[in-house]
Amino acid sequence: MRLARMTLLGGLAALAVTPATASAASVSYVDGGEVWQSTLDGSRKAKLSGGDTTYKEVAQADGGRTVGVRRDGSLSRFTLFNPDGAVAHDGPLQYEVGSWTTRAYPLSVDITPDGGSLVYGFSNSYYNAALFPSPFVFGRGSLLISSQNLNPFTQEIFSPLKQADREWPTFVGNRIVAASGNNVVLQRDAAGAPYASDFDPWFTPNLPGAGYSLERTDVAANGQVAAVEYDKDSGGTILDRRIDVFPIAGVGGAPNNAAGCRIPARGWPSNVSISQDGSRIAWKDDGGVKVAGIPDFSGVDDCALTSPPVVISPTGSYPSIGGADVPTGPVGGGSAAGTAPPPSGSGAPAATSTPAFSVSLPAKTTAKALRGGVTFTVTVGAPGTVNATLSVPQSKLRAAKLVVIARGKTVAKKAGKVKVKLVATKAARPKLRRLKGVTATLKVTAGTRVVTKRVKLR
Structure with a gap:
């Protein structure tokens, strides 16, 4: 190949x-x-x-x-x-x-x-x-x-x-x-x-x-x-x-x-x-x-x-x-559809839109900090429950699955920004030191909408 x-x-x-x-x-x-x-x-x-x-x-x-x-x-x-x-x-x-x-x-x-x-x-x-x-x-x-x-x-x-x-x-x-x-x-x-x-x-x-x-x-x-x-x-x-x-x-x-x-x-x-x-x-x-x-x-x-x-x-x-x-409206991860510039490249400006669902992470996230909790910001387009999980590969089993090492949850009372705190699970706490340098997957859900991001644990 x-x-x-x-x-x-x-x-x-x-x-x-x-x-x-x-x-x-x-x-x-x-x-x-x-x-x-x-x-x-x-x-x-x-x-x-x-x-x-x-x-x-x-x-x-x-x-x-x-x-x-x-x-x-x-x-x-x-x-x-x-x-x-x-x-x-x-x-x-x-x-x-x-x-x-x-x-x-x-x-x-x-x-x-x-x-x-x-x-x-x-x-x-x-x-x-x-x-x-x-x-x-x-x-x-x-x-x-x-x-x-x-x-x-x-x-x-x-x-x-x-x-x-x-x-x-x-x-x-x-x-x-x-x-x-x-x-x-x-x-x-x-x-x-x-x-x-x-x-x-x-x-x-x-x-x-x-x-x-x-x-x-x-x-x-x-x-x-x-x-x-x-x-x-x-x-x-x-x-x-x-x-x-x-x-x-x-x-x-x-x-x-x-x-x-x-x-x-x-x-x-x-x-x-x-x-x-x-x-x-x-x-x-x-x-x-x-x-x-x-x-x-x-x-x-x-x-x-x-x-x-x-x-x-x-x-x-x-x-x-x-x-x-x-x-034609907010979709998937939250972007809105728009009218595209003419395909001929006439110079017309591209349409812009405001995300209805997005995640803003701290500049640096350490594995050790998960013990007490790491807070990040989520922008939602409607009220409802926001759930977050942080996962790492279960590499020892060589299986295509992730193991959740931290969870967070909050309730948005209206559209806008909310804070979510990720706290290490009981099972993960003794192993946090081993996760330094590992790239984890953050998954945030609000209703049917999902955002995933990679997080390098320092």
Whole structure:
């Protein structure tokens, strides 16, 4: 796997929702470490996350739910947003517990149309002395988790289902599409999908030349258009990337390579996403996140797009087209939606908004101070209970979960600023000295809204 494409990110848990109509409504993306959503013409945008600034990748379901994945200390975590932008769940991304010495995930991430399942790629290695003189075993493939399958005692997601050698996974409906070497494979349309292990070969793309490798494949929900990503590297250094787009004869049907074309990108394109109805396509290149009309598939090498690219964000990445309408009020972590500047870059000022839910931490937090309590400020947009937890990785168990070491709670009588005091739990107090230098995760909730931040304990 190419480490330049790896991101270490978060998990998924939520209730199912009804899929949206076949036409796309918005594109989700990451910008400045935050999760954003935009109309496909860039005229209106909303920031879903609430100031964590550690989000690395997003995926939006056909039904409109968006998952943002981020790095928190030594763990990877996620936030799941409902179609209206409200936070549905926040939790850790699962991985296989065992003697893994290194791990990286996801290498591609996607969610089912109802938001009920998440698939993500992994690459890892472990040590097996019995295999000396080559004791390191490398594994890669996909992991699948259900948003409904929660342990009632810990509220952690149960161990994921492993699909070995199925790399760079995405969904078309509830079926997984993945790379197996330089071949695209498709999960069988059978009972239990996506929780099934049977895959069939689908097609072998035309590689651009020697040294290129297949990565992600994205397929429109209507089964009429597919896009594949390739890269070429040497010794871990990326030399070239490209995206090819072509019509297909339905899910599982033959590709029409002769009508296909290459995305005309500025620099190296990546993270291609096709709308559910196959009419729009998004990608990221050196010019940022772009959305354009699907190619006319006239057979020319460089795609003749049916509408020119619109730059949604010049600094964005990981675009994902889905069925959510861009929210128009306070959402997710508390940012309000606004009217974006014209995508042409005419110089009009960007819209601003006042956060309805935010957290302000002390400049320095020591592990020792938690014994007596550490006070911080929370800005809320409405009256109600504010809860806070401070957690650290349970590294000795090598499990994808956090252990709460401090808690705090207060009641806001009205919108505005309130003080919350974090006090070490009884179990954590004898161990506070060991936590010096550890990066902890602060989670603050008020109603359905959640903010998470990393805190370096001094």
